[in-house]
Structures are given as C-alpha cells and as structure tokens.
Amino acid sequence: MDTLLSDSVERLFAQISTPAAIRAIENGSSPEAMWSEIDKSGFLDALVPESLDGAGLALAQVFPMFLSAGRHAVPLPFAQTMLARAWLASAGVAPPSGPISITGMGVRSDKGAIDIDALPFGLVSAWVLADLGGQVALLPQADASSVSTHGRGGLSASLRWETWPSTGIKMPASISGNARLDEMAAASYAALMAGAADRVLAMTLDYANQRSQFGKHIGKFQAIQNQISIMAERTWAARMAAQLACQSTDWIPRPSLAALGKARSSEAAGLIADIAHAVHGAIGVTDDYDLQLYTRRLRVWRLCAGAESYWTGRIGAQLMGQPQTSALAFICGQLSMETEPREG
Template identity: 35%
Template sequence: MTDSIFDGFERALLDLCPLERLREQEQPEAAAALWAQIDALGYTDALISEACDGAGLSLTTVFELLFTAGKAGLSQPLGETAMARALLADAGYENDNACVALAKAREGGEGIVCNDVPGAMLAERVLVQWQGEWLLLDRADAQVTPGAYRRRASASLHWRSAQPARFRFQRPEVDAEALCNALHAAAMAGAMERVLELAVEYANDRRQFGRPISQFQAVQQELAVLAEQAASAALAARMGCVGSGYLPDRLLAATAKLRACEAATRVAAIGHAVLGAIGITEEHPLGLYTARLHEWRMAPGSEVRCAQVLGQAVLAAPQSSLFDFVRTHLAPGEVA
C-alpha cells in the first residue's frame, strides 16, 4: 500500500516539476500556483495525527516522500511544511494550507534572526524555535536577505520581535536543528540520486573518439564513486528518519546530515567533472541540484555543527570506547 502511495507521489511530481521548468518555478507566481497543486495532493498532511484529521504516518515512512521531493527538484520546503503542520496540529492550531519553512533562531541576536533558511522565499510562514518556545511568523513581516545559493528561493530572515506571531506554543523537548537535519539529509539524498542519473545519462550519450565516454575507465571510476557516495547518503538519511513517531532522534539526525554533507561535496564535484561546461549552463538542471546540495550543507545544522553534536555526545557518554557509543547510541532501534 505504501509503495503505491509513493509511486503516485513520484508520478505527480514528474508531471508538476519537469526538469526543464525547475528554474521557472522559483518565480513567485509560478511557485504559488505549483504549491497549490502540490498541497492538493494531500501528502503535506502525512505527519499530522489521525486524531487531528491527518494520515498519522511516521517519519520513517515519510522518508520516501522527502527523498522523492529532493530527487524531483521541488523548490518549496515540503518536508518542513509537513513537520510544521504536525507540530502545530498537536498544539491546537488549525491547518490553513500554507507553505511553512522551519528554522531555529540565532542565539544572542537582536530580535529574531534566522540564517540561511532553505525555501524561505517560497514559504508564506516560518515556524521558528526561539527562546524556549515556537512561533509561527509570516515571512512577509520579516526583513529578508536573499540566500547565497538560491536568491529567489532561500533567505536569512529577521523579525524585530515576537509580537507579530500568529501562534505560539511550548515544546521544549523538540529541537528544530534535529528536525532540519533529518529532513535535509533525506532531501539531499534524493538530490544526489538525481545527480547520479544525470551524470550516467550524459556519459552514455556523450561520445569521444567514436565511443561513449561511459566506456572509458576513468569515467567509470568517477561514476562508481558518485554512486557509492549517493547510496551511503541515502542509507544514512533513512537511518536518520528511523522512529515510531514523527520526531527524529537528535544523534541519528546529526549522523545522517553529516554523512549527507560529506557525500554532497564529492557528488557535486564529480557530477560537474563528468558533464563539463554544459553542467553550469542555465539550460541544464545539474547546477540547480548541486547549488541546493551546497545550500543544505551550509544551512543551520551544517556538517561542522553536526560533528560538534556527535563529538560532545561521545565525550559525555559513560562508555569507555567509541565502539560502545556507536553500538548504544547510533544503532537505530526497532520501529513500532
């Protein structure tokens, strides 16, 4: 049953997000029209509990949707919206079908400052964790600084105060950084799978010295490394989403994001090496995917931050060896 659900979602995204139109769909009017069609499919309510009229799926199950959205090149923050809606529904907020980005405010900033929020320019609202509480804020009320990698889609945001918040609630046990780590790792794994497909397709079509370049040993080696990195990132991202509910484990999410970030640098470099100059043109989608990979790498919950989280946990653990820590803290448990 779940396979048929995911297949339907992938088919719908292929129709709604053709590769040749991905850049156009970051324009405001096109993005709004696309989101209305995406939201109408119903998958954005997947994590909302059945008691709140949602599907009540676990994050483990929804991993496939996050992976598929990343692979399709969907610009809007679908995973963040699904997670935000689940949190808001549990807090008693009525769903208004808005596209919602997810962020953690910078500590010690003047006002509410959220740096490098993926998809923020395409979201109507932002669910922000700030000073021990969660705030639902309108993106239009924020001072916006366009993102470095996707200036039309992502941004850093600054609100002067929490006064304009539409809704606020307490969930101190939920960490926005862990949520973003799990969601971004899954989307990055999907994007890397698409980069692999683009590279293999080009290598099979491009001919040099009378034969496809995919038959040259040097190219085959590079494609093998690319496939290895993409597969390891997908496995780690799936592990980061393991659980019986919709909230990820903080350490597993950090592990997944760290592996995805490490793989993304190799995948992006090899993808562009195989395609050469055509890969950086506006007409080819490769540059769009690699830009998103680098954007997710630099978003809060970066590889440096994930390494710090894991390192601090290792030092604080009572076990005597790193192996014991991995065995007891980083081995996904059984899924209910």
Template identity: 30%
Template sequence: MNDISQIIKETAEKIMEDLCTKQVVEDSELGILPRELWKTIVKSGMATVGVSEEAGGSGGSFADALTILRIAAKFSAPIPIAETLMANWVLSEAGLPLMEKPTTIASNNNGNKMMFIEISDGWTISGSAYDVPYARYAEAVVVIGNSQQGNMVAIVNPRACHIEHEQNLAGEARDHLYINNVHLQGEAVSRVREGNDNNLLYRGALIRAVQMTGALERILELSIAYSKERIQFGRPIAKFQAIQQQIAILAGEVSSAKTITNLAVKSFEAGNGEKQIMAAKIRVGEAASLGAPIAHQIHGAIGFTDEHSLQQSTRRLWSWRDEFGNESYWANKLGNEVLNTGPDYLWPFVTSMNSELVL
C-alpha cells in the same frame, strides 16, 4: 514499505515528473513560485503527511513525509514543502491549526532571536531571523521563540513582518525576517512541548540529509545517462574504464547516503535517533563533497551551464549541506558525545547505532 507508503511514493513521483520540470526550477530563480505544483501537493494531502487524521492531518508516518521530501529534492522542487511539513508537525504538537498554504518557520536556531512577551490582552512578538526559507512567498510564518513562561509558538502573518530578500547558492529564497511588536490573541499562542526546540534542529538536519540524498540520486542518474549519450573517440564515454570507475565511486557515495539516512529515519521514529541524525548529516555532507565534483567531471563543461539540469541538483547539495549544521558542526557535537561517554563505552556507543531498532 506497506501499501499506503508505496502509494504515497508513487504519487509523489508522478506529481514531480509532470509538474516539476527544468523550466519550472529555472522560473523559480526569477521569482516565480510554481503555484500549480503547490496546489497539486495540497490537493493530494502531502502538506500534512505525518500528522494523524484525528489532529487534522493526512495520516501516514514521519518516514512517509520524508519520502515525499526525498523525491521532491530529486526533482529540485522549488517549493517550501519541507518547511510546511515541519511547521505542521510543530503546530500539531502545540494544538494549533495546521497549514495547507505555503508556510515557513522562524525559530531561535542559527543564532536567531525571537521573543514572546505576554500582555493583558494576549502576546507581542519581536525579533529577527536570518536565512528563513521562502519567507517572501510564505502565506504563514510559524514563529518559535522564548518567553518568561518558556518556549512558545504562534502563526504570524508575513505581511506583519519586514522581509529582506536573500538567496542561497541554489537560487532558493533564504530571506531575513524582522518582527516588531506583532500582537496576537492569547489563543493564537501555545507552549512548545519541552525539548521540542532542540528537536527542531535535529528534525531540520534529518530533513536536509534526506533532501541531499534525493539530489545525490539525481546526479547519479544524470551521470549514468550522460555517459551513455556522450560519444568520444567513436564510442560512449561509459565504455572507458576511467569513467566507469568514477561512476562506481559516485554510486557508492549515493548508496552510503541512502543507508545512513534510512537508519536515521527509523531511529528517529523509534524515539532515539539523535546520534544517527548527527552521523547522517556528516556522512551525506561528505557524499556531496565527493559526489558533486565527480558528476561535473563526467559531464564536462555542459554540467555547469543553464542548458543542463545537473547544476540545479549540485547547487542544492552545496547549499543544503550548510543548513541545520554542516559536517564540522555535527562532527564536533558527535565527537564530544563520544568523548563524554569515556573509553569503556566507545564500542558500545558505535554498535548501538543500529541495535536500538527493531528492523
């Protein structure tokens, strides 16, 4: 990690520690978006990390941006920072203006259907998108859809859309968005670079895997701390071998999640990370499946209550594992890719997961 990356990491941790409290997360489930947290994120330049300064961004690498997301997820930050970062990467590649206000993305992934139609004085956009993160709070929606000229992207004012409020298990906004013949000038619409529509799915899967890793780190820290505080039979439960064994298993799952996501991030930056991202989403989902029950077993009943912050992380783990493809989706996809390579290439396929990188 270079000096700039270390500064970004430390700044993100400081912001989250100061402004993303348990009460802030609870208030978000009541419909109160933490504006002060968002303003601080924007002021620090974190909404455009991963976009070069020449393109109007803050600079930094894709890995730096994902470090911000991992830390934000560790604190259960109830803001659309992941969606805004992803939107800005798409906008930068399309030559459109970047966004510093809360932004979300509606694309044709997940069975959604967005259609661009070119007319004499510009374009019209129509379609629907489901489970759009933070659509009700967004001040801009980056829409990606089909047209006769190929895949297109544009920035749409959410006030021109019909939004139905929904939420995931974590209480995060996952709204249904409907667009009906919204008119845009020609310069407001741009062509999506070939392959970027599929790339968006992989980016989203990697982002959720990184966020889940942050949440897993959090539940491990909470479990270790609680095991030292909770007294049973005259001593902390951390002294009991059964608890120590459970914490060791949880720590192993967290370590595995961090290792595979780090590999996926490096592979993606190197330009060839699809199978690593598939493996990361699968493995981190498995870690969540094993890790969340262990954390709740260690905490007992209090971990499920509003009084304790554990449930804020575990509910996000259960929600995020299904977004941008769950373990079954990616396992089938990865399995088909392995089968298509043939038996003679199975071992080279496995060993190439890491050999493509210069570490």
C-alpha cells in the same frame, strides 16, 4: 504502504516540479499554483494523527516522500511543512495554510526584533517555525523584510521582523514533547540531499553513456568509471544515512540518528556535485542544462540546519559525555536504528 506513497508522490512531482517550473519560481514567478497542487494531494498531513484528520504515519513511512521531493528539486518546503504541521498538531495549534519553513538555528531576538539568517525556502514560505531558545515561534513571512541569499536563483532569504507580528504565535519549546526543530530540519534536509544525489547520479550515468570521445562513449574510459563509482558509493551512503535519520516509529526524528544522517549526507553532497560537473564538462555549468538545478541544491542543503562539522561535533560531544562507554559500544547502542532510547 511505502510503494504506494512513493509512486503517488513521484507522479505528482514529475507533473508539477518540472525543470521549467523550477526555473520560473527561481526567476520570481508565484509558487501558488504548485503549492495548491501539493496541498490538494493531502500528503501534507501524513504525519498528523488520525484523530486530527491526518494519516498518522511514522517518519520512516514518509521517507520516500521526502526523497522524491529532493529527486525532483521541489522549490517549496514540502518536507518541512509536513514536519511543522505535525509539530503544531502535537502542540494543539491548528496549522496555518501555506508552506512552512523550519529553523532551529541562526535566529536572533533583540529588543523586540527577530532576525533569521539564510533561511532555506525563505522567499517562498508563508510561515516560519523558529526556535527562539526556550520558546518556538510561528511567524508570518509576509510581515518580514527579506534579503535573498545563496546567489542567483536561490530561494533562501534572511528575514527580519522589526516588531512582533500580530498574527505570530509563541509557544513553549517543551509543548511538543522532545521534538527539536534543529533535528527535524536535519532529518528533512538529509532526505532531500539523498533524493537530489540520486537524480544527479542518474543524469551523470546517462551523459557518460551518450557522450562520445575518441570514437567511444566516455563511460568506457577507466578514469570516468572510477569517478562515477566513487559518486555512486557516496550517493548510496547518503541515501542509507538519510533513511537512518528518518528511522522513527513516530513523527519525531531520533536525535543521534538525525545527527548521523545529516552529517553523512552533507559530507557526500559536495563530492557528488563536483564529480557530476567533472564528468559533464563545460555543459554541466550552463544555465540551460538541468544538472545545475540539482547540484546547486546539494550545495545549499549541505549547509542548511548545520553542515557535517556541526553534526559530527554533536555526535562527538555525546560520546565524550559518556566516558565509561567505548566508541564501539556507542555506535552499536546510540547510533542503532533499533536500540536508540528516547530522550526526555
């Protein structure tokens, strides 16, 4: 199943999420054509139960799909929409059409107005699934004012609804069991970073084996080899951590593993981007060269749903809350893909 999914999604994203298509959307072109192809593929309901016309797959089974979205820098919330549709289905709410962003933090509600800071994919989402604290809201992006964040070409935006939108829906946070939006977002961005890191490593290896200096390829210089070896280590560490974050037998991420995966992937993202640009030299920072399409996303996704300091703090607080448990026992028991118990 994993091979079938990964091959199918790779073919789809290779066709529709090309560097030219990514640049066009970043420059303001409509993402509707790309989203239509994704929607027609049927992948968006992979986590929805079969009883509701979905595929009923587990999060671990769709991990290759998330990874592929990151590898191809898909400029739409593909992974987040899949998780949001699963959340809504479990809550008994018919998922709306269009891309859905997820946010479990950075939301403020005051006197009827709702503000969301630096929402990933905020400029290209039709809906936002947001944690209001005790309640979860499904909000239409079209009814909000938006301000682009993360600089030129960024697809994140700060959104504000002055009043409650007529098509918005409020639901108790507990209606979908123990699924938390921040953990769902963390698992998805961990996988996206792992995919983007994989692409950046491949591009860096290709460049090092093609670029010549002093009569030989720069990949033969020991200093370059040392940098690339560190980059490869961080890339595979991020991939293993992201796989842990998505290691669940249902669609809901396991809390500790989501925290671990996001922390480790975020920690690796900046270094991977730095080394890639160091090896590429001046060419790597130019707009015309594709590397920046992926390294920019590594830096943005590192912060999405909380950076490494936030999630390591969550893990540390969990350990400190168990004074009778040693650090080794905590790691083996709470951070194991096989033994972590469900909360609730």
